[in-house]
Amino acid sequence: FKAGGFSAKLMGGYNQYKAVGEDESETVSSYVGALGAQWNMGPFMVGGDVFYGKNLGNFGFNTGGDGNAGWDTADEKLLDNTGFGWMFVAAFTMSDMFRFEGGIGMTSYELDNTNDDDTNSSWYVQATIAFAKGVFIVPEIGQLNNGKNFAGDDEPKTTYYGLKWQIN
DSSP states (O other): ETTTTTTEEEEEEEEEEEEOOSOOEEEEEEEEEEEEEEEEEEEEEEEEEEEESSSHHHOOOOOOOOOOEEEETTTTTOOOOEEEEEEEEEEEEEESSSSEEEEEEEEEEEEESSEEEEEEEEEEEEEEEEEEEEEEEEEEEEEEEEOOOOTSSSSOOEEEEEEEEEEE
């Protein structure tokens, strides 16, 4: 959908396969639904996405958490994993030479028969600095916070910084 400076996208997918073991087999079903939107207002841009799904890791949807289905060894059955997440981005284009952008996001996964969620979050800020048409650098700093895993244990946090340069 597109109207003026506003655009929106609706996305979805479904996947199914059979996991075969020595004595049994299970059908692993995965699906994802997502909505994204962006609004450009002159030099400003805001946008975001939200998604929801089941067994997202098995689908190939990599969002940083453990989105795979699990296996209950006591009851010998498949455990589904339900996940959701969101992200928000804002940008300001000061001139043809300078653009500033920042974003935040979060994912959460819940495996059947567990009391805890696997949560993750991240943020970043960056600037695109163009020296000439097709010649630019992008300094960026951000953080990936892996939150807590299904057992409720703290996972590592990574702060990063870097600079990308590119000539088109």
